[in-house]
Amino acid sequence: MNARSISISFTTVTKNVKKSLILLLVLLFPLLAQAQLEIEIISGNASALPIAIVPFAWEEAGPAPNPGVAEIVSNDLYRSGLFDPMDVADMPDRPSDEESIRFGTWRLLKVDYIAVGRVRATADGQGHELIYQLLDVHTGDRLLSQITTVGEGDLRFGAHRVADAIYEALTGVPGAFSTRIAYITSTGLGSDQRYELVVADADGFSPQSVVGSPEPLLSPAWSPDGRKLAYVSFEKGNSAIYSQDVSTGARDLVSSGRGINGAPAFSPDGTKLAMTLSRSGNPEIWIRDLVNGGETQLTNHWAIDTEAVWSPDGRTIYFTSDRGGKPQIYSVPSTGGNAQRVTLSGDNNARASVAPDGKRIAVAQGRGNEYRIAVWDTETQRSTILTPGKLDESPSFAPNGSMVLYATREGTRGVLSAVSADGNVRQRLILSEGDVREPAWSPVIR
Amino acid sequence: MNTALRLAMAVFFAMAIAACSSKPKTVDETVTVDETVTDDVVVVDAAPDPHDYTDARNFDNPSSLLSKRVVYFDFDKSSVKPEYRGIVSAHAAYLAANPSGRVTLEGHTDERGTREYNLGLGERRGNSVMGLMSAQGARGNQLVVVSYGEERPVCRVSDEACWAENRRVEIVYTAR
Secondary structure, eight states, X not given: OGGGOOOOOHHHHHHHOOSOHHHHHHHHHXXXXXXXXXXXXXXXXXXXXXXXXXXXXXXXXXXXOSSOHHHHHHHHHHHTSSEEEOOGGXXXXXXXXXXXXXXXXXXXXXXXXXXXXXXXXXXXXXEEEEEEEEEETTXXXXXXXXXXXXXXXXXXXXHHHHHHHHHHHHHSSOOOTTOEEEEEEEESOGGGOEEEEEEEETTSOSOEEEXXXXXXXXXXXXXXXXXXXXXXXXXXXXXXXXXXXXTTOOEEEEEXXXXXXXXXXXXXXSSEEEEEEOTTSSOEEEEEETTTOOEEEOOOOSSOEEEEEEOTTSSEEEEEXXXXXXXXXXXXXXXXXXXXXXXOSSSEEEEEEEOTTSSEEEEEEEETTEEEEEEEETTTTEEEEOSOOSBOEEEEEOTTSSEEEEEEEETTEEEEEEEETTSOOEEEEEESSSEEEEEEXXXXXX | OHHHHHHHHHHHHHHHHHHHTOSHHHHHHHHHHHHXXXXXXXXXXXXXXXXXXXXXXXXXXXXXXXXXXXXXXXXXXXSOOHHHHHHHHHHHHHHHHOTTOEEXXXXXXXXXXXXXXXXXXXXXXXXXXXXXXXXXXXXXXXXXXXXXXXXXXXXXXXXXXXXXXXXXXXXXXXXX
């Protein structure tokens, strides 16, 4: 599970970023001050499944962690909007294996499903084993019986994996709780303004600053293996695209030519990067081959062409263009060809995020001064508005397609929200200070 | 060291004399000397003609268009409106007359629309100011467009008055 570990050690960073100690400090200092995202459900789902995640027995040396595994699992399931986890205080007892569950009692408490388990150290003492079962309270059937093994510092991650498995067993869709989110924060005003690119767990915990700058940062995009983030930075006075390893901090300058260098997007196989360059005089979509460094121009139009994203099979690029007068989503084969308009309803549509099924495309849909998140269905050719507005933007599909994370406004500050793909459940992720915006949901990290 | 000190003293006395003799009649006699000695004496010179856009002193002259360095735009538009063409022409004239002058045209938008689209729109606004300046004698190597999109607002309220202030191109001199 080391691939997932996001702590930055001083030694690795100095090895990889030898350019300047100042950069190092810029990279590391915000880690200490970074505020955590606070999550609350704004609107829930009346048909949420009643479930009890009984506190897992702690069979390791030393005190049990707080919050424990079961609490983290409960919170994950609750935030999905599909589950109504029982309060620990309301539980009649705390079985830790399936033999000791008194099903009759739990049936009386109107619980449909129950998960029990325990945590013990691995044989080598270097990690944790989470041993758990999920049962149907009405039939007594065992739905899941698993052992999840994680490294020493990854107990939270292990809990998210348990939540993923329970979510999948009961909904048929893989969970996305053990993923991460990237976002941009902005604090201070005027000459004190400061931007950070932050990576946190999908539940807002463990925020880590990837890079900080007094100049604007925008458009973070994950590599398909979840190891790198491409983003746009104005630190050199003009927009430039960087690609940075999230765990080591090592980064590459991808593009800093004359004009705009923006909107990076990794291809699903990780070998190419789509980006917006205006070296020809106006913004066009270009594809950089990350293996041989070659570049090809994909669009050629006097309009603004930008915000390229890839279809899951890598064959199609969706992008925003105002070639028809107002911004709309167009598609073009990723190997080149003619562009076709995709979004046919809504005054204007921009910043596409493609669902993992490749059929649904989340967009920021504008009408007058209102911007809302909508999902365009490429099969039915219809759009559904998911959010209330007024300035909702930057939609990003969860890697399991269940939710869309987006940026919105509360008063004059930017906050993040997530909405279920059917629009029924909404939650808000709030930072204690400053603006938070431009969320990007990571791929599933294996 | 000694020569430097002597030079400094000479300059000081020259200034003192100039200051004492700062009557309109003597200005013409001292002006050539004054300009090579110190800028301070410029104060006693005649006010610059505000319509002389080749004169750098007009950058700080509120009655000259050279002192105005922001051009505002309509929503989602990038054409320079008639009321701002005079400002653009004034700076074009300055650049045409001063080949060492360098300008960055910073394009900005309001918060409506997506951030990356707004980078494109800000650049379009910068380009349209650049096009006008080039047509009026500014050279290509004197002009650079940088778009900040909606990332550097001067006003942060979500209403039309504020948005109008943010839709702008700032003419920033990196060299005069």
